[in-house]
Amino acid sequence: MEQLETLEREYPQNDERSDAAQAAGWQLQLLGTWNLQLDGRHVRVPRSAQRLITALVLLDARPRAYLSGLLWPDSSDEQAAGNLRNCVWRISHDFPGLLSASKDPLMLSPGVRVxxxxxxxxxxxxxxxxxxxxxxxxxxxxxxxxxxxxxxxxxxxxxxxxxxxxxxxxxxxxxxxxxxxxxxxxxxxxxxxxxxxxxxxxxxxxxxxxxxxxxxxxxxxxxxxxxxxxxxxxxxxxxxxxxxxxxxxxxxxxx
Structure with missing residues (x-):
């Protein structure tokens, strides 16, 4: 996460994160490579979860129906929606605090450093x-x-x-x-x-x-x-x- 720290030194930002989000300590690097860390420790993330997290960064908050169609375009609407539900559950269970509490639209927690x-x-x-x-x-x-x-x-x-x-x-x-x-x-x-x-x-x-x-x-x-x-x-x-x-x-x- 050295690149993120380098950019933060050059471009200091006002910290408006909630206490809960600050405690989570999530850091996400998309420049150069995909890398998620919690309190400085690398976290392994399945590819499907990487894609959903990335979409929420690059596209911001989006309705579930939009995201399921975007990420599983070759699946039926029902199957895509099920895939999304499973992916959201996995992220919420394995990486608590990474997603916002909002159910629909989905969004990344505002405290995540990206x-x-x-x-x-x-x-x-x-x-x-x-x-x-x-x-x-x-x-x-x-x-x-x-x-x-x-x-x-x-x-x-x-x-x-x-x-x-x-x-x-x-x-x-x-x-x-x-x-x-x-x-x-x-x-x-x-x-x-x-x-x-x-x-x-x-x-x-x-x-x-x-x-x-x-x-x-x-x-x-x-x-x-x-x-x-x-x-x-x-x-x-x-x-x-x-x-x-x-x-x-x-x-x-x-x-």
Whole structure:
């Protein structure tokens, strides 16, 4: 659960959990891998329960009829409803406090710490984004932590793209603020991670170029531009934008 702790250090949140939920101590990691812990100890969870818990995180509270059809699409309505009842009973029995007391719609207890919710909350709240300096460990987590790699359900894949966009946006924001603060090395690290996450994303390349130029590494900036130019031409048949070209061609002020 190291990734969750890393994000919580960078993005502290107000703790509004009930006493009962806090005592439960549930922590759920969906970035990188599926991992549920209770008070720091890993808990084994059956695949069907993993899918239901994940749906309640990514889709929030949902009626039972919706969830049974989503998770058991090839079963009859009656059989799917029975599967859901069994799954809910198993979770409630084996992992007490993980689910809310609500019977329908079903929802996760609001006190469960979830890494994806922490990341989303940090970027959705106006003015809440942390200021630099940023830990290198945080940048590494955001750069590599994909949502549930290997899960190919349609309802998961939509969230995978949304979380990917959040991760890259966070890295770009870190690069921007680090540049403003004169912390060029951190800006380079953050923009490099953003470029690695989306090699065709021009905004990430722009920040990397700006960071190299701020460090006085004009040759590095030109290499970044050249790689993007070749990749865009090979994969999409388009050139970089005129704005990016003007950035790389603009004369630099003397040191």
């Amino acid at each position: 890494d994806t919710r922490l990341l989303a909350a940090s970027l959705d709240a106006d003015g809440a984004f942390p200021r630099p300096p940023y830990a290198k460990e945080t940048i590494e987590v955001l750069g590599r932590a994909e949502l549930l790699p290997g899960w190919y359900d349609d309802w998961v894949m939509h969230s995978q793209e949304r979380i990917r966009e959040l991760r890259i946006s966070a890295l770009e924001r870190m690069a921007e603020l680090s540049l403003e603060a004169g912390q060029v090395a951190t800006a380079i690290d953050a923009s490099l991670a953003a470029v690695a996450a989306d090699p065709l994303r021009e905004s990430a390349h722009r920040l990397l170029i700006q960071s190299h130029l701020a460090a006085g590494n004009r040759a590095s900036a030109h290499r970044v531009y050249g790689k993007l130019q070749s990749r865009l031409n090979d994969e999409l048949g388009i050139p970089p934008s005129p704005e990016l070209e003007s950035l790389i061609l603009a004369p630099q002020p003397p040191a």
